[in-house]
Amino acid sequence: MNHRQLISAAARRFPDLTQRQIDEVLAVLVELWRDELAQRGGAVILRDFGTLSADIQQMRTGGCIRAGRHLTTPPYLKRVYIRLRPTSDFRAALIRGHEAKGRL
Numbered sequence: 001m002n003h004r005q006l007i008s009a010a011a012r013r014f015p016d017l018t019q020r021q022i023d024e025v026l027a028v029l030v031e032l033w034r035d036e037l038a039q040r041g042g043a044v045i046l047r048d049f050g051t052l053s054a055d056i057q058q059m060r061t062g063g064c065i066r067a068g069r070h071l072t073t074p075p076y077l078k079r080v081y082i083r084l085r086p087t088s089d090f091r092a093a094l095i096r097g098h099e100a101k102g103r104l
Contacts, residue, residue: 037082050086057081 001009003026010022036042037054044052057079086094 050084053083055081
């Protein structure tokens with residue numbers, strides 16, 4: 001589901017709101033989540049869905065990463081992890097959905 005599809009689906013559920021209003025609400029949610037996740041140890045906990053968190057890991061470069069780039073490659077790279085830890089109910093629903101479609 002992309003941004004436009006999400007707004008259209010929400011507009012059908014909330015006929016008293018315009019798509020523009022729903023887009024504004026979504027923009028505020030994304031801004032709040034981004035600000036929270038940008039903080040060290042920040043997390044967004046969504047009821048019946050799970051916990052969204054972000055982490056940064058410094059990785060030492062070497063071997064094939066540096067081999068082709070001479071000295072221009074920095075000694076460390078930053079790797080960003082975005083994690084979703086689903087609730088047990090959401091995890092079970094995901095498994096059921098994939099099993100029903102023959103993906104598991």
